[in-house]
């Protein structure tokens with residue numbers, strides 16, 4: 059069995075050692091919040107690294123090949139390539155010679171920037187990867203470049219100031235002599251002191267060669283020939299397969315009623331009871347599934363979720379947001395909203411609802427864990443958003459130190475929030491019991507019914523306006539479970555609105571909830587934007603102009619809004635039977651505005667989104683085509699969730715089970731075109747992955763209002779609900 | 787039970803349970819993991835392969851059905867160079883997470899086999915059974931259109 063002392067699959071770096079590629083010389087160049095240190099290794103030599111002090115980001119070989127270590131999970135967002143581009147830009151690398159490897163799981167060194175320093179958790183979430191690593195990785199690249207120039211200067215006996223770099227080469231400005239980076243590696247020495255490179259000595263955005271240019275993603279070729287390794291694809295010699303039946307009502311505990319019968323299943327290796335389910339391990343996955351199907355389990359009574367009915371709960375929420383004796387958590391309070399509304403010329407007071415949502419990542423949860431015969435070490439493979447947390451969870455199951463768990467992060471077949479830990483911990487329990495490598499696979503039904511969902515919520519929106527329809531006061535009450543997931547997305551930095559008050563009234567139903575792409579932005583931006591549109595509609599003001607009025611003093615935002623209005627030809631009416639809706643949103647320091655064009659089948663109530671336009675400002679964009687892909691993906695997932703998706707609970711049990719009753723958007727219902735425009739900027743990069751999705755709820759509701767004169771206030775806007783609204 | 791069939795042009799024989807599916811036989815017995823598991827019940831298309839040139843869902847294809855027939859997976863779609871669709875997929879930078887893309891490409895390849903110059907509606911109706919959660923549909927259509935127009939020019 060492999061242990062921590064061997065290398066990660068195909069990797070030249072581990073928690074403890076850096077291994078130079080055989081037959082060449084490598085330099086590990088380090089950076090981060092610590093005093094930089096540099097290491098060299100010759101011909102396959104292995105050298106110890108001290109994870110407390112060393113942050114290895116790149117390795118340069120004699121043939122010029124540059125390996126860049128990727129600290130983030132690659133789940134489709136493309137940051138694996140973008141992070142490498144940031145280093146390569148400042149290093150002035152020849153992109154053709156760049157190769158990307160996953161960094162080992164060492165949060166102390168590769169962890170996300172957390173309160174200003176690297177070394178936080180290795181979590182890929184909240185669209186923080188690029189903004190969180192940008193300045194440190196530029197520094198790493200700039201210092202690596204310094205070392206190369208320093209060595210070339212020594213060799214030629216010239217001052218370093220007489221040198222410059224061109225892609226992959228150091229060039230002497232005076233005589234145009236050149237040396238490739240690979241040639242330098244052959245004699246390179248690490249200078250005694252490596253200066254911290256000041257911002258003014260780094261490349262200016264207008265001189266970027268790689269950042270902001272269209273470079274193909276590193277992982278794409280592996281994803282068109284089937285060779286990319288997802289957690290699901292890992293094969294380990296001697297591996298057996300696990301499956302688990304988990305609590306249908308979260309919190310209930312199992313008693314297996316027919317152990318003997320299940321043990322007779324062909325190929326069965328073992329039955330493993332867990333707190334939240336019964337696991338079976340068998341020689342093949344299909345045998346494990348057969349054993350799983352045979353399980354007869356009695357579930358304990360008394361779980362908190364047992365009586366929960368998600369369709370009934372809206373009535374409670376309605377009461378909660380109208381009960382003046384309640385006081386929840388204040389999320390925003392500027393001016394005096396209550397009085398401003400009371401004394402307004404006209405007031406509005408509406409409710410918006412959002413059902414639970416499921417992630418529906420195409421790759422169901424899974425993990426391979428191999429616990430050593432003595433139980434003292436383990437090796438594990440999974441696609442996770444937080445490999446260090448998975449590593450710790452496995453260690454906790456085995457009661458060993460996390461450093462004894464060699465964890466390999468794999469490509470993730472979708473992340474979208476909260477894909478981490480529990481599958482790894484479960485696989486560790488199974489493997490620990492059978493002391494063989496176990497591949498645990500969740501079936502689609504397992505994944506859907508034991509999901510952790512975007513929580514249900516109800517939003518009560520109140521506003522008061524003056525005679526011209528200008529907002530004087532704004533109140534927003536949110537009711538639902540899980541503060542982490544409900545309390546964001548409240549400020550609207552892109553609108554000037556006086557007197558705002560926002561309050562969260564929490565509930566708890568004992569069901570599982572977790573981050574879901576864009577988190578609170580999905581429901582809260584829907585409520586804000588749909589409500590604004592209804593006010594504009596009532597005031598007979600064009601919804602674009604209405605938003606514009608609130609942006610007049612905010613030029614950055616106005617640029618985005620005007621851009622999208624131009625892109626879609628807002629002032630020209632769409633074809634008959636079509637209507638457009640507009641919405642604004644933000645995420646993690648980025649801003650966007652979008653327009654959808656819809657039609658409606660009045661027989662079935664089905665809404666069809668034909669075209670989408672969006673403009674965004676996310677600061678410097680590292681990989682523009684990939685940023686566009688993220689906008690497109692968020693739009694499609696947004697439309698899917700807004701039109702079709704709903705998880706409902708009855709007696710604490712999820713009522714849906716697979717894609718027939720949890721339909722995610724198919725190609726026939728995807729927009730015919732999505733047009734994205736990036737507003738150029740030299741500000742530091744901000745978030746991309748969750749920016750566009752929150753536009754869809756508002757924009758679609760607003761287009762529907764325009765088309766029919768009726769508001770949609772409950773997501774998803776299924777045919778059934780739409781028909782009810784049309785009749786109502 | 788022993789079953790013989792052609793896999794990506796080579797004769798193979800596998801020993802499985804009689805009710806084994808092609809999907810898990812490919813993935814676990816033959817260690818060909820390019821074909822993905824997404825739903826297990828023919829709802830998502832992630833497991834799409836070709837059986838005698840037709841796109842089928844491997845998760846609901848029993849191993850007995852493939853005896854003596856020819857199966858092509860993403861690993862065997864192209865021999866030396868990439869298939870024009872794979873090239874177009876790279877050109878358009880279609881994949882995000884990539885998990886659905888083997889199924890997408892295999893489904894598209896069966897279409898072009900039967901209809902080298904499909905129009906947009908034909909593409910959409912043929913591809914509709916293959917889900918993509920990352921939302922790459924717009925690029926998939928572009929990639930198929932571009933592969934089709936390129937092969938027509940040649």
Ligand code: FES
Nearest residue numbers: 824825826831845
């Ligand atoms: S896994 Fe076969 S169609 Fe989903």
Ligand code: FES
Nearest residue numbers: 883884918919920
């Ligand atoms: S690329 Fe992720 S599911 Fe299609």
